[in-house]
Each structure stands twice: as structure tokens, then as C-alpha cells.
Amino acid sequence: MVKNKFALTLSFFVFWMAFFDGDSFIKRVQNIQKLNELKDEKEVFLQKIEEDKQAIRDIQNPEFLEKFAREEYFMKKENEEIYIVIEE
Numbered sequence: 001m002v003k004n005k006f007a008l009t010l011s012f013f014v015f016w017m018a019f020f021d022g023d024s025f026i027k028r029v030q031n032i033q034k035l036n037e038l039k040d041e042k043e044v045f046l047q048k049i050e051e052d053k054q055a056i057r058d059i060q061n062p063e064f065l066e067k068f069a070r071e072e073y074f075m076k077k078e079n080e081e082i083y084i085v086i087e088e
Contacts, residue, residue: 018025058064069075076082 059068074082074084
């Protein structure tokens, strides 16, 4: 039959760990890939948070707030005319 029982047992163990175990090598590699994706996503969200914090600081500045309201919402002061120029 098999001359070396240790080699057979080791082969079975490696095969079992690679494919069937709850913490198999395949699942471990998939988890590492998912972790790397989540880290990249975290960096994107942290950058967006910083951009939003900067936008909040800008909005607290009255001069910027007036400029923003005029440009985005076409607000105006009394007795003031607004001309919208559409570039083609």
C-alpha cells in the first residue's frame, strides 16, 4: 500500500487546509484582497471628508458664502440686476 503514512497524512492535511477548512488558503487570499480594496476605499473616503471639512470652513467665511450664493443660486442684492451668460 503506501510506504510512508506520514507523507499521506501530510498530503491530506495540506489538501484539506487548502480547499475545505473554514480558514482555507483560498479564503485567506480572498480576505486579503478584500482588505486591500477596503483600505483603498477608506483612503478615498478620508480624502472626501477632508474636502468636505474644507468646504465647511469656506462656507463659514462671509465673503465666500456671498460669492457661492451668487454663483450657484443666482441670488442678488436689492436693486441689482443679474445677467446669466451661457457659453456655447
